[in-house]
Amino acid sequence: MTDAVRPHAPARSMADNASVAPLVAIMARLRDPVDGCPWDVAQNFRTIAPYTIEEAYEVADACERDDMAALKDELGDLLLQVVFHSRMAEEAGTFALGDVVDSICAKMIRRHPHVFGDGSGGPGSWERIKAEERKAKEPDPSALAGVALSLPALLRAEKLQKRAARVGFDWPDEEGPRQKIEEELAEVVEATDAAHVEEEIGDLLFAVVNWARHKRVDPEVALRAANAKFERRFRAMEAMAGDGFAALDLDAKEALWVRAKRGGKPPKG
Template identity: 45%
Template sequence: MGDNGQALEELIAIMDRLLGEGGCPWDQEQTHESLIRYLIEECYEVIEAINQQDMDELAIELGDLLLQVVFHAALAERAGAFDFADVARAVSKKMVDRHPHVFGNMDLKTADDVLNKWEGFKKKEGKKYLLEGIPNSLPALMRAEKMQEKAARVGFDWPDAVQAAAKFKEEVDELVAAQSAQEIREEMGDVLFALVNVARLQGIEPEQALQAANDKFERRFHYIEKKIEAAGERMEDYNLAQLDQIWDEAKTKGL
């Protein structure tokens, strides 16, 4: 464990060197827009390390994510917009303003107390409408969950998961009855949105639940591939019933 300030200054200096005279041509060609894909990738790699509970890898991935913040700040500084100090000061001020129960005299005892006041803090920052500030670029499941959470804070919510599930079944019926491609697309969106509501009211994060299902599908499908490969055969030569039998075998093995 070293000095945080010194370590951060070193990283900023490295970025300045890369972008300066005699630096890296690739880095010097980058823009805020070209870096978007790397920012997204680094966020997901951080999440992967957390899910795997790998603290060594988490430290590395958080460093990669921090590099993206430093990179964007360095580009902005060269354009005369802001620098890393402005970024740090802005978030520090925001945290102080949004935590008057810590840095001021407001008495908030529980996490629910804080959440109930949170939107009020944000309105003081100029956010007029409740759903304002939720990025359109969020993964769709995550965006739906955030919108529903915010609406729930002002009472616009189902009483429980049972009633939310009934609405989900209603949306599924409407999807089955849909005729045109446009209707099917719209009803499919309503089904997914309603399902997010069910998950949220069950205390389940839909994005993580779907990722877990993806991982499970990958493990079981890989088992099928390996078994068929070991038999010296091709998957294309198996019918669905045969493939499904091996799939069930993978399930019995806890995959």
């Protein structure tokens, strides 16, 4: 096994990875406590984490728009986040970028024995090996252990449900979660105060995610598409109305909405 894939390689300098050496050097300069940028020097893992999440979403957005120029830029921004975190870790003496690369290379090889090993297991080995690794390092014995609290709520709901399903806690078919939506919707209507309404709407959203999972629909992808459709139609309404859109009454706006759904065509008759 080469140095690039050793699972327990000693810590290396970030500059060892020549392909990102210029970026590594820039980050080292920015983090220099004497001559660096005060903002960059002041950051820590917690303050940078929101930027890391934001950059990941911007990568996803570029992919959604099939914008390769934007994707190139956004991947660079995301790579900067990896280098930033790794630089701070190196300063703390815990790990460096080379260790990050070693770790992911070892993981990819370990989880693909059907490619890099003896050919056994098949693609399904990924989840089994991942579960074994999680069990070995996670003191929490729950099937739900390790589902990050920082995940977007929609994604975390889906992951929690999938984990529960792996140990047999799941509806046998899609009819169960569909009926659960009706039940939760009724409970929203019956809720008597703001806190109760919030709780029941949360339960309703959770049930919708569950139904989407049984329908084999990614709820995040579905909601992103719905957002895009709403934005597209709303902008079409604004374009048809011109500067007077905000002053229109609701009936007029609804008529524009119907036209926007029809591609801008007025109703027949």
